[in-house]
Amino acid sequence: MYRQTEILKKAASNETEDGGELVINVGPQHPSTHGVLHLVITLSGETIKNVEPHLGYIHRSIEKMCESLSYRQFIYVTSRMDYLSSHINNHGCALCVEKGLQIEIPPRAKVIRVLMDELTRLASHQLWWGAMAMDVGALTPFFHAFREREMINDIMEETCGARLTMNYMVPGGVMYDIHPNFQKRVKEFIEEFKRKIDEYDELVTGNIIFQNRMKNVGYLSKEDAISYGCTGPTARGSGVICDIRKLYPYEVYDQVQFNEVTETGGDCFARYLVRMQELRQSLSIVEQLIDNIPEGDFLAKTKAVLKLPKGEFYSRVETARGEFGVYIVSEGGTTPYRIKFRSPGFSNLSALNHMAKGYKIGDLVAIMGTLDLVIPDIDR
């Protein structure tokens, strides 16, 4: 017989009467949160009643830092936000500065930028695929994904000198010309990955256990996706047309053939399918461009010290997670007066509570996996 303490009495009465609520903490150090994200989950039995994300464990106040960095320097900091699409972050910032300075960048730089963006997207989605499968219990795909991702990292290392935080795109173009081996190695990668992507599907997509974990879980309607500001594959899984590459084409995206992938399911499996098809679309973009890199300069001539005119500039790009926006308020000086990064992960995370409510705690891991969270991108 247990001693009847207050807590036990309370617990026992809760169990029988109003269902009882249990509050548990997931994180900040938890493998399935993919970083230092802290979730406070209120449970009734196994059913999720409320999920409250606690952010800020790696908040570095990048926006404040950027206010004291020049227009050439601040781009380096942005690689540290969404480190899986660092090229695309740099791209967004470079576009915003170019918009302010009204520079036209050389065609060669445009194509190189798009190639790098798409390779980054491939690498990011590969990592997501491996981690997603690992989240729901399949360990092997993680190693498959990292094997192919390694090839992209090697290509990046050759051209940019770094594997993760590249800082390759600068206002006016790209920092260096591509490595002589670049085209050869990318073609090798395309050949290799074309076979592997079918393997991915065989290994995970058709798996009945995997499908049972993903289907009808974490439903997000189209209206809610728009209202929560979701973008990228998260919103496209709910049927929202939001691909910046199609809606507001930048660089050479209006000259290449690709489809905007949307699914109407709105559940985890729909979001999974969107990303899997995006892998194929990105691969096709790389394939179209790799033999068509125009000759010429890779960097436009710019002044040594960049000064943006007084005003406000907004540019947006499509990262692997969604719409990344850069909002610069300039007072005419060499540093931005105020800079705001609209990060896709932040908005996608805000929908987590809505998506997870009413599902079981085991489903939360699948839902978070399909949101593809990168915590430095959320905390900034």
Added chain:
Amino acid sequence: MTNEELKIKLTELIPSVVFEEGGEWITAFVEGSNWKTIAQQLRSNEGFEFDYLFCLTCIDWKTYLTMVYHLTSTTYRHSLVIKAKLDRNNPELETVSDIWRTAEFNEREAYDLFGVKFLHHPDLRRLLLTDDFNGYPLRKDFEDPINMIKL
């Protein structure tokens, strides 16, 4: 809707509106006191239907604060920037988190880093910083001798 048509319709809706020139999109200054009703009309009135709030932020102009809302309509694909001037010592504004739900987190961030109080917000707490943090870091007069390195 084109920018000119939007301008005309906006003037009909808000007679006191002031436009700012030079931006990429139409930029309109509204009064903080009637922002909530304007927001509701922008969201639901036919012809506007701004259902996607893609950027919400605040700017510190040293003497006053400005809230900036970037809106887009996913039906008509037109965009609009709404600004509201706030008193720097006691910044208060009605929340729009019930109209655009993405605002809930973004407003918490603005509260955290700028100290803007959003009235009737469901859960206005600090988001990124700890609860006992003093000051609002993104304001221009914020000083932290230990962690901030002046360049």
